[in-house]
Amino acid sequence: MYRALAVVLLVLAPVDVGAQGILRGTVRSTQGAPIHGAMVGVAGSALYTQTDISGRYRLAAVPAGEVRVRAAAIGYSPQATVVSLTGGDSTTADFTLEASPLELTPLDVVSTKLPRFGDHPVTSVAQVSEQEIDRRAVNTIDEAVDKVPAVQFLNGQINIRGSTGYVQGLNSRVLLLVDGVPMNQGDRGGINWDLVPVDQIERVDILKGAGSSLYGSSALGGVVNLTTRDVPSGVHERVRFTGGIYANPPHPVWEFRDQSGFQGGGDGTWSYGNETVGASISGGARHSDGYREEDTQQHWQVAAKTRWQASPRTRLDLSGAWADDKYDVPLSWCTQGQCLDLGQSYQPFKTDTGGRASWTDSRKAYIAAHARTVVSDRFAWQARGSWYRTDFFDQRRDTSEFGISNRFGGELRAEAHPDSSRTVLVGTEATFSDVTSDVFGNHSQTEFSAYGQSEQSIGRGGARINAGARIDFLAVDGGSLSAVVSPRLGGSVPLGRAGGALRASVGRGFRAPSLAERYVSLVAAEFGLRVVPNPNLQPETAWSFEVGGTTAPFLHFMRADAAFFWTEARQLIEPQLITVSTGSGAAIQLQNVSEARIAGVDATLLAAPVSDRLKTSLSYTYLATERRAPGSSNAPLAYRPAHQLKLAADYALGAAGVGADFRFASRPERIELEGYVDPRRVPMKVLDLRAQWAHGPLELRLLVANALNYIYNLVPQTLAPVRTTTITAVWSH
C-alpha cells in the first residue's frame, strides 16, 4: 500500500524545471527528404511527439542527463539514440531513417492507446500510410482501407476478419475513431466513411480483433483509427482536383443511358502555424453521375483544425468537420417486370421503376477537443470531449423518413511510466447518444465506463506482457444500468535481434445494440414486410483468441506475418422473420438469436525484390464460420467469404511510379433472408491499376479501379462499382 502510494507520488511529482531541457531536431530519410508524421519520443516515458511537414519535432520538459530517444515512421526502420541533455538548455538530435519496405508495424498507436516505436504489438495491427492513401487516389478513406489484408467492405460496411457481415447499415462491429475519438453514429452505430475529407487523413491504424478492453462498445471485431494531418508551421496551401469517367455496361442489353457517367470534384486546404499555435481550414465538393441508374451524388465538406501549445507541457487541439451528401437511392437492381427488362431475368444497372425519385440527404458534423499535459516524464494525462451529430432525410416513393442523432462523448485518461519497463494506463469515459426520428422514435442511451491497462517488459530480450480490463455500464432511456466487463491479456516475444516476434492474446469484446436496432419501426420496401422494434435486445459479446508471428526478413527481401484467430460470439443480433401476436401477419425483428464461431488464418507475405523500387505483398485470409441458432441447423455465417486473396505491387522510378492491387473474395456461401431476395452472387475479382508522377509541388495520379470491368455484387441486388478511370492533380505549397 505504502509502496503504491510512493509510486503515485513519484510519478505525479513535478520535476524541477532547472533539471529539464528541450530536445529538438529533424527526422529525414537517407535521401535527405523530411519525414512527415514520424513519432519521436523518450523511451519509457510520457514524452513523445510527431514531426511536422518539414520533418521537425520538439520535445519540452525532457529530464537532464542521458536519455534514450526513439524515432519511428511507417515504411522506415525505427531508430534509437542516446542524447545527453543539460538542464535549462536546448539540445538537437537529428534522425536519419532508412527506408524499410518490409517493416510491418513500426509505429502503432491503436493497440494500447499509447504510441509504440517498433515494439511488436500483442494483437494484429495493420496500417495505411499517407503515401498509400495518396497513391491510391481515393475519394473516401474506405476505398484505401479496403486494400488491407483481412478487411472487406460490403456496401460500405467494414468487416475485419468477417466481423460484421452485412446488416444494411444498422450497426457495425467495428469502432471508428478519428484522432482517438469514437465516431460511430449515435442512432445506427454505423460509420460514415466520408465524415473526414480524405485529403486530411494522414494515417489509418487498424486493430484486428476485440478491442473492447480499451475502447468499449462496437470494438467487438476491431478498431479503425483515422489520424488527421497536424497543422504544420508556416503557411501552406494544398489544392486537389479529380475527374473521372465510369465504364458503360459491358453488355448492350444492360445499357441504361446514352452517354458515359462522370465524376469529379475539388478541395483545398489552407493552414498557418508557428511553434505555439496553428490552424487549418479546408473545403470541397464532389459530384458523381453514378455507375448505374438513379445513382447521382453530391457531396460538400468543410473541416478545420487548430492547435495551441499552451505551455511547454500542455497542448490543446480542437477539430471539426461537416459534410453533406445528397444522393439518389438506387434501391435494389430490378428483376423481371420491375423495369424495362428487355427480356432479362434481372437488370443489374437499372432500378425498380416504382422506386424512382428516391433520394437521401445525409448531413453529419463533429467537433472534438483534446488536451494533453505532460506532468513529468513519467506521468501525463489527457482529456477529450466530442459532439457528433448526424441528420438524414430519406424521400421514398410513398413515404419519407428522417432521423437526427447526437453522440456526446468525454474521456479522461492518465498514463504513468513508473519505470522504463512498465506502463500503466487508466481512464474513464462517458457517452450519451440520442435520436429523434419517425422510424427510430425518440430515445437515448448512456454509457459510463472505466478501464485500466498495464504493460510490463520482461527480461532484456524485449518480451512484454499486457493486461487490461474495462467495465461499461449501459442504460437506455434513463432505465437501469447493465454492466459488461471486457478483459484482455496478451504478450509478445521477440525472436532474436533480426526483427521476428511471436504474439498471443485473448480478449472479450462487446457491442451494445444501437438505438436503431432496438426501436426501428418501418416497412421494408424490398420485402414488403414491416420491421418491428425490440427494446429488449441485449449486448452482443465475443471472446477472441489470437496467436501470431512475424518473421525476420528472409532471403534478404521477404518477410511474412501470420495469425490464427478464433472468435466465439454470443447473442449476435440478426433479422428474424416473426409472427406478431398483437397484430396481423409476419414481420422482421432484430433479435439476439445466434451464437457463432469465426476462426481462420490471416497471412501476409511482403517482398521487396528491388530495394526502394519494387514492393509487393500477398495476403490470404481464410474464414471458417459457423452460426448456431435455436430451431435451425448450423450453417455458415452470412456474407462471410471463406477465401480472400489480395495482391499488391508498386514500382517506383524517380518521380514516377506504377502500381496494381488485386482483390479476390470467394462467393459467400450464405446470405441473410435468402428466399426473400435475389440470391445471385459471384466471387469478387477486382484489379486496380494506378500510376503517379510528381514534379515540384505538383502531383498527378491516375487510377483505373476495377480495370477489367468485372461485374459483381457483394450484397443482394446491389451492383458493385464498375471500371472507373480517375485522374487526380494535387498542388501543395
Next chain:
Amino acid sequence: MLQTPFRLAGLAVIVAGVVTACNQGLQPEPICAPDLVGVCGTIHFRGTIPDSTDNVFVAAYATFPQTCNDLIANRQPVIPGSVPYTDSAAAYSVVLPPRAYEWLVAVWKKVGTLTLTPADTALLRVAGYYRNPADTTQAGVVTVPRGGAAGSIDFVADFDHLRLATDFVACTAR
C-alpha cells in the same frame, strides 16, 4: 538473386490472371436462360387491367394447397418477382428447386402491403394457372428437372375473371 523475386512476381500475375479468367462475373440472363433451374414460358393476358393493380406474379406449389395457410406458407418463391402485365403477353421465369409442382399460378396483387399471413388473400386473386393439356379443366403438373428448366409453360391470365382464393382452398380470412 533477382531471378527468384521476378519468378514470384510472375507467379502472382499468373495467379491473378487465372483467378480472374475462371469466372466472368454476373452475366446477362434471358428469362428462359439455358442455366435456369425452374420454370419459364409466356403468360397471355386478357381482359381489362383493374385500376387497383399493384403487380402480377407467378408462384408454384409442390402440392395443391388445401388451406388458406397453405396458400401463403407453401408458396414458392416466398416473395415472388413480378411479371410485366401491360402488354398482351409477357415472358416469365421462376427459379425453383427441381421437383414436380402441382399448381403453377399467376397471381394478381392489389395495392397494399403483404404480411405473409392468410390475411394476404384479401389482396390477392388467382388470375390464371397452367392447365393440364389433356384435361384443361384441371391444373397441370410441371416438373423441374435436376439442373434444368421446364420451358414453354405457357398459360392465360384473365383480368376479367380474377378468382378469390376461396374458390380453390378453405380460408377464414378474406
